[in-house]
Amino acid sequence: xxPAIRAHDLTKKFGSFTAVDSISFEIExxxxxxxxxxxxxxxxxxxKMLCGLTKPTSGVMEVxxxxxxxxxxxVRENIGYMSQKFSxxxxxxxxxxxxxxxxxxxxxxxxxxxxxSWVIEVADLKGRENLLTSDLPLGxxxxxxxxxxxxxxxxxxxxxxxxxxxxxxxxxxxxQLIGQLSGEGATIIVTTHHLEEAEFCENxxxxxxxxxxxxxxxxxxxxxxxxxxxxxxxxxxxLKVFNMVEQESWITDAAIYGNNVHVYAETQGPVEALDEVxxxxxxxxxxxxxxxxxxxxIFVKETRPKGRAPNV
Amino acid sequence: MFExxxxxxxxxxxxLKRDKLSLSAIILVPTLMLLLYGYALNFDVKHVRLGIxxxxxxxxxxxxxxxxxxxxxxxxxxxxxxxxxxxxxxxxGKAKAVLVIPRDYAREIxxxxxxxVQVLLDGANSNTATIVMGYVEGILQNYSANLTARYLDERxxxxxxxxxxxxxxxxxxxxxxxxxxxxxxxxxxxLMILSIVTPAISVVREKERGTLEHISMAPTTSLEIILGKTxxxxxxxxxxxxxxxxxxxxxxxVTIRGSILLLAVTxxxxxxxxxxxxxxxxxFTNSQQMAFLVASLLSILPTFILSGFVFPINSMALxxxxxxxxxxxxxxLSALRAIMLKGSGFGDIYTQIYPLLIFAVVxxxxxxxxxxxxxF
Numbered sequence: 001x002x003p004a005i006r007a008h009d010l011t012k013k014f015g016s017f018t019a020v021d022s023i024s025f026e027i028e029x030x031x032x033x034x035x036x037x038x039x040x041x042x043x044x045x046x047x048k049m050l051c052g053l054t055k056p057t058s059g060v061m062e063v064x065x066x067x068x069x070x071x072x073x074x075v076r077e078n079i080g081y082m083s084q085k086f087s088x089x090x091x092x093x094x095x096x097x098x099x100x101x102x103x104x105x106x107x108x109x110x111x112x113x114x115x116x117s118w119v120i121e122v123a124d125l126k127g128r129e130n131l132l133t134s135d136l137p138l139g140x141x142x143x144x145x146x147x148x149x150x151x152x153x154x155x156x157x158x159x160x161x162x163x164x165x166x167x168x169x170x171x172x173x174x175x176q177l178i179g180q181l182s183g184e185g186a187t188i189i190v191t192t193h194h195l196e197e198a199e200f201c202e203n204x205x206x207x208x209x210x211x212x213x214x215x216x217x218x219x220x221x222x223x224x225x226x227x228x229x230x231x232x233x234x235x236x237x238x239l240k241v242f243n244m245v246e247q248e249s250w251i252t253d254a255a256i257y258g259n260n261v262h263v264y265a266e267t268q269g270p271v272e273a274l275d276e277v278x279x280x281x282x283x284x285x286x287x288x289x290x291x292x293x294x295x296x297x298i299f300v301k302e303t304r305p306k307g308r309a310p311n312v
Numbered sequence: 313m314f315e316x317x318x319x320x321x322x323x324x325x326x327x328l329k330r331d332k333l334s335l336s337a338i339i340l341v342p343t344l345m346l347l348l349y350g351y352a353l354n355f356d357v358k359h360v361r362l363g364i365x366x367x368x369x370x371x372x373x374x375x376x377x378x379x380x381x382x383x384x385x386x387x388x389x390x391x392x393x394x395x396x397x398x399x400x401x402x403x404x405g406k407a408k409a410v411l412v413i414p415r416d417y418a419r420e421i422x423x424x425x426x427x428x429v430q431v432l433l434d435g436a437n438s439n440t441a442t443i444v445m446g447y448v449e450g451i452l453q454n455y456s457a458n459l460t461a462r463y464l465d466e467r468x469x470x471x472x473x474x475x476x477x478x479x480x481x482x483x484x485x486x487x488x489x490x491x492x493x494x495x496x497x498x499x500x501x502x503l504m505i506l507s508i509v510t511p512a513i514s515v516v517r518e519k520e521r522g523t524l525e526h527i528s529m530a531p532t533t534s535l536e537i538i539l540g541k542t543x544x545x546x547x548x549x550x551x552x553x554x555x556x557x558x559x560x561x562x563x564x565x566v567t568i569r570g571s572i573l574l575l576a577v578t579x580x581x582x583x584x585x586x587x588x589x590x591x592x593x594x595x596f597t598n599s600q601q602m603a604f605l606v607a608s609l610l611s612i613l614p615t616f617i618l619s620g621f622v623f624p625i626n627s628m629a630l631x632x633x634x635x636x637x638x639x640x641x642x643x644x645l646s647a648l649r650a651i652m653l654k655g656s657g658f659g660d661i662y663t664q665i666y667p668l669l670i671f672a673v674v675x676x677x678x679x680x681x682x683x684x685x686x687x688f
Contacts, residue, residue, distance in 0.1 A: 051529060073531060081529045085522030091330050092323065103319025104530040132330075149526075 002065055004029040004156050004187040005050060010059035012045050012210075019045040021210035022059065027189065027203070029155075032182050034201030035191040036299065041207040043191035044084070047160050050189075051081050064155050080154035080186075084161035087145045090134035094125055097133055097148060105152040112151075119147030122177055139170030143177055156187045163192060175200050195296045204295075208303040218295060228293045228301065229265040231274065235286040244281045245274070253300075262291065264301075316532045320540020324514065328544065338510070342502045342552045346559050349498050350491045357443040361389035363407035365398060370418035376429070379455045380411065385447045398432055408434045409444055424463045484569075484653045491564035496648035497621035499556050500641055503579070504615050506549040507586040508593070509607040511542055515594035516603040534683045542587045549583050569655030578651065578661075581668045582644045586611070588675035595682050615641035640671045 005027040012020040020042040027033050035043040048054040050063055052072040061068040064078035088097050098119050102112040120126055123143035125136075133141060142162060150157055159178070163171045175197070182188050190201065198204045199218055206214040214221055235241045241261045245254050250273070253264040263274065271288055278286055293301075328335060362380055366373050380386045389407035392398055398410050412430040420427040431448050435441040464470070485492045518524035527537055560566040568575060589611060597603040617623060618632065619641030625633055636642045647664035650656035658665070 053525060053529065076529060076531055079529075081526065083522060083525065085525070087523060087526040089323070089327065089523060091327050096323070096326055100319060100323045101526075101530070103322075104316060104527055104532040106316070106531055 002029070003027055003062075004031075004064060005189070006062040007046075007050070008060045010046070010049060010061060011057045012042075012049060012054065013057045018210050020049070020056075023207075023210070023212050025205060025212060025215060027187065029187050030182070030185055031202045032178065032188045032190070032200065034198050034204040035189065035207060036193070036195060036198050036204050036295075037191075037207035038193055038303065042210040043207050044160050046207070047081075047158050047189065047191055051079060051158055052076065053081075077152075078155045080149040080152070080157040082145050082149040082157075082159050082162055084164055088133045088141060088148065091132065093130050093132055094120070094136070094144060095129040097144065098151065101148040102151050107151060115151045119144065119151070122180065123147045124173075139166050139173065142166060142170075142174060146174070146177060146181075150181060150186070154186065156189065157181060159188065159190045161191055161193075163194065163197065171197070195294075195299060198295050206299055206302060213302040214298065221295065221298060222293060225293050225298045225301070228297065230291045230293050230297060231263045231265065231271070232289045232291040233261040233263060233274070233278070233286055234259060234289065235261065235283065237283055237285070240281075240283060241278060241286060244277060244283070248277060252304075264297070313536060316536040317540040317543065320527075320532070320537055321543050324541050324544045334510070338506065338548060338552070339555075341505065342556050343559065345498055345502060346495075346556055346563070349494050350560065350564050356490055357440050357447075358384055359387045360385060360409060360440075360444050360447070361407045362386040363389045363392050363398075363401050363410040365392040365395065365410060365412045367415040368413045368417035372418040372421050373413045376413060376417075376455065377411070379451050383447075383451065385444075402432065402434050408440070409448070411448075421459060489564065491560065492566050492653060493649070494621075495556070495560040495564065495566045496652050497619070497645050498560075499553055499579075499648060500582075500619065500645045501612070501615060501621060502552055502556060503549050503583060504586060504611050504641065506552055507545055507583050508590040508611040509604060510548075511545045511587055511590035512593040512597070512603045512607045513600050514541055514545070515591065516597055516600050519594075519598055520600060535680060538591055538680075538683070542591065545590075546583055546587060550579065553579055566652070568652050570651035570657065574658055575648070575651045578644070578647050578665060578668070581665065581672050582640060585640050585668065585671035585675050588672070588679050592675060592679040592682065595679065614639055618642070619645050621645060637667075640668055643667045 003026040005025075007026075008024045009022045010020055010024065011018065011022045023042075023046070035046065037043050045054065049056045050061055050068065052068050052075055055069075063075045066074040066078070068075050089100065092100065095116065098116050099112065102115060107115060120129060123140060123146075125140060125144060128136065128140070133144070136144070146157075146159065146162065149159075163174055166174070171194075178188055178190070178200070190197070192198070201218065203217050204214070204221065205212050216224065233241055233245075236259070238256045238259055238261050242254055242256050245251050245261065245263050250266045251263055252266050253262075255262045265274075271290070274288055364377055366377065381388055390401075392401050392410055395412070398412070401407055401410060410432045412432065414428065414430075417427055417429070429452065431445075433441050433444060515524070518527070524537075528534065557566075557568065590607065593603055593607050593610065597606055614635075615621065618625070618628070618636045619639055620636075621641070625636050625642065628636070643664040647661045647668070650661045650664070654660075
C-alpha cells in the first residue's frame with residue numbers, strides 16, 4: 001500500500017529563522033501518528049505545509065497520493081484539519097456549525113443528516129444541538145471541532161495541538177474519539193507537547209529545532225534507547241542522596257520521586273561509581289537499580305543542548 | 313458553486329442576526345445620520361439676529377429697518393446704544409450683524425442724495441457671513457431702487473416700468489432646501505460604510521479567529537467565500553439605501569424625480585466596486601482595528617470631504633480636484649443627485665456611470681487576482 005504521506009527534504013524558513021529543517025518521513029495509511037515536540041519545534045509548521053496552508057521553502061510532499069504543490073484541491077478533498085486555534089464559530093449553535101462545515105465540504109442533504117447525528121452522538125452533544133458553541137465547555141467544543149473536521153470522511157486527519165488546555169479526563173475522552181476514527185480506517189496525525197499522549201500513538205516523530213530527532217513506535221523507541229545510563233536509587237534519605245549526586249560532574253540530571261532518586265548519568269555503567277559516592281557520604285541504606293527510560297527521558301536526552309544540564 | 317455561496321451567506325446571516333451590536337449599528341447609523349444631516353447640517357441661513365443702531369430716529373429710518381425685519385432672513389436682536397457698543401454687541405453673540413443708520417439719513421434721503429448705511433458682520437463663519445451680505449445687498453438695492461423711483465415720481469418722472477425686473481426661478485430644488493441636496497450624498501456615504509467597512513471587518517475577524525483558515529481548507533474556493541459574504545452586505549446596503557430614501561421622503565419630502573430603475577442600477581454598479589474595495593482591504597490587513605482604520609481612512613474620509621457631499625468640488629484646490637477623479641463617490645454622488653433631484657435619464661449621466669463601471673470591474677478583478685495569488 002502506498003504511504004498516506006511522504007515528505008522529502010522539507011524545509012520552511014521564515015526570514016533567517018528555519019522552522020523546519022530538511023525533514024523526510026513517510027507515514028503509513030491507517031496509523032495514528034504523533035508529532036511530539038516543544039513549542040516552536042516545527043510541528044505545526046510541518047502540518048500546515050502538509051495541508052497546503054503554508055508553502056514550503058523547498059522539498060516535496062505527497063499527501064493521499066497527491067503532490068501538495070501541484071494538486072492542492074485533490075489533497076484538500078482527502079484531508080480533515082483541526083487546529084490549536086478554535087475552528088468553530090462561537091456565535092453559531094452546535095447544529096449550525098455542523099451544517100456550515102458540511103456545506104463548505106459539499107455534503108449532500110442526506111449525507112449531512114447522517115453526519116449531523118453522527119457528530120452529535122460521538123461528541124456527546126445530544127440535547128445541546130441548539131446551544132451556542134461559546135456556551136459549551138472546552139472539551140465538548142474540541143470534540144465538536146473534530147467532528148466538524150471529519151464530516152466529509154477524510155482519509156487523513158490532521159489535528160494540531162487538539163488537546164491543549166483541557167484536563168486529563170477530557171483528554172482521554174478525546175483520544176477515545178481519535179481511536180474510533182482510526183478504527184474506521186482514517187490516518188490520524190496529531191501534534192502535541194504532552195508526552196503522555198505519545199503512548200496513544202502507533203508511531204511518533206519527535207521534533208526539535210525543526211528536525212526529526214527520533215522516529216518510531218513507542219516500544220521501538222524505548223527498546224532503541226534501553227541502554228541509556230538511567231538509574232533509580234531507592235533510599236530512606238532521598239534529599240540527602242539527591243544533594244550528593246547532583247554535585248557529581250558526570251551526573252547530568254537528578255530528580256526526586258517519592259523515596260526514589262532518578263539519576264541520569266553521562267556514561268555507561270557508573271553503578272560502581274554511584275555506589276562509591278553514596279557510601280563515602282555515609283548513606284548506608286540505598287539500592288541502585290538500572291531503570292528503563294520513559295519516552296520523556298528519551299525526549300529530554302535528545303533535545304538537550306550538549307554540555308549543559310537540562311532544567312527538568 | 314451556488315450551494316457553497318449559499319452556505320457562506322447563510323452562516324454570515326446567522327452570525328449577524330446574533331451580533332446585536334453590529335446589527336443595531338447597521339440600522340441606527342443610517343437613521344441617525346439622516347436625522348443629523350437632515351436637521352442639523354443646514355446651509356440655509358435664516359433668522360439672522362440683526363442689531364440696530366439708529367442715529368436718525370426718523371420715519372424714514374424705521375421704514376428701512378422694516379425692510380429687513382419683514383423678511384424671514386432677519387430677526388430683531390435689539391438696539392445698540394452707540395457706536396462704541398457695536399463691537400461688544402457682536403462679540404457677546406447678541407447679534408450676527410449690526411445695521412448702522414447715520415444721523416443725517418432722513419435728510420439726505422429727502423434731498424434725494426446718496427446716503428451711506430453701514431452693516432457690521434460677524435465673519436467667524438465665513439459661509440454665513442457671505443450669505444448674510446448677499447441678503448443685505450439685495451434688500452438695500454431693492455429698497456434704494458424704490459426710493460429713487462419714489463423721488464423721481466414726486467417730481468413727475470415715471471420710471472416704474474424701466475430697469476431690470478429680477479424674477480428668479482429655482483429648478484430642481486425650488487425651496488432651496490439643504491436636505492434635498494444632502495440626501496443623495498448621505499446615501500453614498502452610508503453605502504460606503506456598509507459596503508467597505510463591514511465586509512473588510514467580517515473577513516478580517518475570521519482571519520483573527522482562525523476560522524478562515526479552516527474554511528480555506530475545505531474545497532470551497534476563495535471566490536465562493538467572498539461572494540457568499542459580500543452578497544449579504546450587498547443586500548444590507550440596498551436595504552439601507554431604501555431605508556434612507558423612504559425616510560427622507562417622509563421627513564424631508566425628498567422624492568425621486570428620475571427613473572427608479574436607473575437609480576437602482578447606479579447603486580448596484582457602485583456597490584460592486586465598493587464591496588471590492590472592502591475585500592481588497594481585508595487582504596492587506598490582519599486585525600479588525602487595522603481593517604477598520606484603513607477602510608475608514610481610504611474610503612469614508614475622502615468620500616465625505618472630496619466627493620462633493622458637503623464641499624463643492626469646484627471650489628477645491630486644483631490638485632485636490634484631480635484626486636477626486638479617482639474617487640467613485642464623486643461620480644456616484646453626482647449621478648444620484650441628477651437622478652433624484654433633476655430627474656436625469658441615462659443619456660444625461662452616462663459620463664458619471666462609465667467611471668463607476670470601470671471601478672466595478674477593475675477593483676474586484678484586482679481583489680480576486682490578489683486573492684488567488686496570496687490568499688487572504
